[in-house]
Amino acid sequence: MHDQLTSVDDALHYLLEHTQPLEAREVRPLTEAIGRILADPVYSSISVPPQDNSAVDGYAVNTRFISTDRCLPVSQRIPAGHTPKPLQPGTAARIFTGAFIPEGADAVVMQENVQAQEGTTEQNGTIIKLPDTITPEQNIRPKGQDIQQGQVVLPAGTRLRPQELGLLASIGTADLPLFRPLRVGIISTGDELAEPGTPLQSGQIYNSNRYMLHGLLAQLPCNIQDYGIIPDTADATLSALDKAAAKCDLIITSGGVSVGEEDHIKNSIDQLGQLNLWKIAIKPGKPLAFGAIRETPIIGLPGNPGAVFVTFNVFARPFILKSCGALSYTPQSFPVPLGFNIKKPGIRREYLRVKFTQDPATGPCLEAYPNQSSGVLSSACWGDGFAIIRENTAPQCGDLVEFIPFSVL
Numbered sequence: 001m002h003d004q005l006t007s008v009d010d011a012l013h014y015l016l017e018h019t020q021p022l023e024a025r026e027v028r029p030l031t032e033a034i035g036r037i038l039a040d041p042v043y044s045s046i047s048v049p050p051q052d053n054s055a056v057d058g059y060a061v062n063t064r065f066i067s068t069d070r071c072l073p074v075s076q077r078i079p080a081g082h083t084p085k086p087l088q089p090g091t092a093a094r095i096f097t098g099a100f101i102p103e104g105a106d107a108v109v110m111q112e113n114v115q116a117q118e119g120t121t122e123q124n125g126t127i128i129k130l131p132d133t134i135t136p137e138q139n140i141r142p143k144g145q146d147i148q149q150g151q152v153v154l155p156a157g158t159r160l161r162p163q164e165l166g167l168l169a170s171i172g173t174a175d176l177p178l179f180r181p182l183r184v185g186i187i188s189t190g191d192e193l194a195e196p197g198t199p200l201q202s203g204q205i206y207n208s209n210r211y212m213l214h215g216l217l218a219q220l221p222c223n224i225q226d227y228g229i230i231p232d233t234a235d236a237t238l239s240a241l242d243k244a245a246a247k248c249d250l251i252i253t254s255g256g257v258s259v260g261e262e263d264h265i266k267n268s269i270d271q272l273g274q275l276n277l278w279k280i281a282i283k284p285g286k287p288l289a290f291g292a293i294r295e296t297p298i299i300g301l302p303g304n305p306g307a308v309f310v311t312f313n314v315f316a317r318p319f320i321l322k323s324c325g326a327l328s329y330t331p332q333s334f335p336v337p338l339g340f341n342i343k344k345p346g347i348r349r350e351y352l353r354v355k356f357t358q359d360p361a362t363g364p365c366l367e368a369y370p371n372q373s374s375g376v377l378s379s380a381c382w383g384d385g386f387a388i389i390r391e392n393t394a395p396q397c398g399d400l401v402e403f404i405p406f407s408v409l
């Protein structure tokens with residue numbers, strides 16, 4: 001029987017169209033905001049830096065008042081954090097990195113380029129000999145160089161990385177308006193599953209998807225509600241989904257979405273709500289299901305761990321980020337030459353687990369893990385990204401394909 005498959009692009013488009021961004025917000029301190037999404041734009045009430053200041057340790061001078069012998073007495077000392085006096089005409093000021101430039105100075109000379117001669121008495125202070133060329137503005141970091149007072153520093157929807165936290169701290173913001181984390185329920189299905197740490201009985205395998213999903217969700221602004229393992233029965237599946245739907249903003253299941261009579265996720269979604277998508281032209285991960293139980297969206301990932309890793313990143317991750325209010329939710333890909341041949345075109349878009357390598361003679365290229373079976377999770381641990389082989393194409397060695405490094409996920 002010929003399967004009617006939805007393309008990856010159509011499925012992703014559909015999923016993202018059916019994302020309801022969270023309305024709930026909360027205010028949290030900087031120290032709790034890593035990975036979270038800003039709910040409002042942040043404006044700066046100050047300029048950064050707040051005043052012109054020195055980029056180096058050295059001497060502040062006025063380039064228009066330098067005597068022909070290029071020698072100047074030092075009239076004040078300005079450590080960072082202290083307010084300078086105006087520069088006395090015809091003198092230099094000893095200045096340190098980050099200290100504010102005194103009024104009347106227009107350049108700073110690095111101390112390595114100056115000969116300083118200590119005076120012998122207090123009245124007879126240090127004299128410096130300046131280099132031949134000094135350009136106005138040199139070594140001065142102007143007020144507002146980084147941020148101007150009143151400017152939008154970060155727009156709503158920004159996902160906060162360490163550098164954004166630093167930037168927000170630099171304008172004095174202590175508490176941030178954030179979207180509240182998405183409550184994501186995870187359910188592992190399968191009679192064959194045993195928990196790590198317990199002995200394996202005959203017929204069992206360890207539940208790896210549960211822990212991979214914990215790790216994948218921990219990198220996103222989510223609170224995980226873990227419903228553990230549910231057995232392959234209609235009753236257990238219906239009751240777990242019903243319970244999760246009442247508590248969560250999104251349900252993610254693994255396994256039980258294929259066509260066998262032991263696969264109950266699809267029928268349960270049908271029974272409790274509606275199934276909107278099933279069977280995608282993706283390899284691995286074809287039987288992925290998407291629907292809703294009452295108001296709660298559900299993404300049914302296939303059971304094979306390789307398929308979970310791919311379909312989570314291709315579908316669930318952008319869905320979650322958009323639901324959390326993020327402005328940017330699809331990962332950046334980069335064109336990189338394949339280091340091997342694709343034998344024949346396929347009707348499913350394939351996400352190969354590959355390694356980025358640098359050949360000294362031929363340059364960068366992608367190498368594939370030899371076994372791309374969706375039951376072989378070693379491919380994702382060996383690899384450092386996905387190579388996307390688009391449907392109905394068979395790129396050859398040297399052809400450019402899209403590469404998504406795992407590090408951008």
Ligand SMILES: Nc1nc2c(c(=O)[nH]1)N[C@H]1C(S)=C(S)[C@@H](COP(=O)(O)OP(=O)(O)OC[C@H]3O[C@@H](n4cnc5c(N)ncnc54)[C@H](O)[C@@H]3O)O[C@H]1N2
Binds near residue numbers: 189208210257374
């Ligand atoms: N007749 C057909 N059979 C299958 C088809 C098909 O089109 N027709 N599709 C195959 C594909 S492709 C996939 S992918 C799987 C997906 O099936 P399910 O989502 O129903 O997954 P399960 O059957 O429950 O499990 C598949 C596989 O993965 C193992 N598994 C499940 N959960 C976990 C877990 N938490 N940790 C580790 N491993 C897990 C499970 O033991 C199975 O080996 O269906 C194919 N069959």
Ligand code: MOO
Binds near residue numbers: 304
């Ligand atoms: O498409 Mo399935 O994901 O081969 O394992």
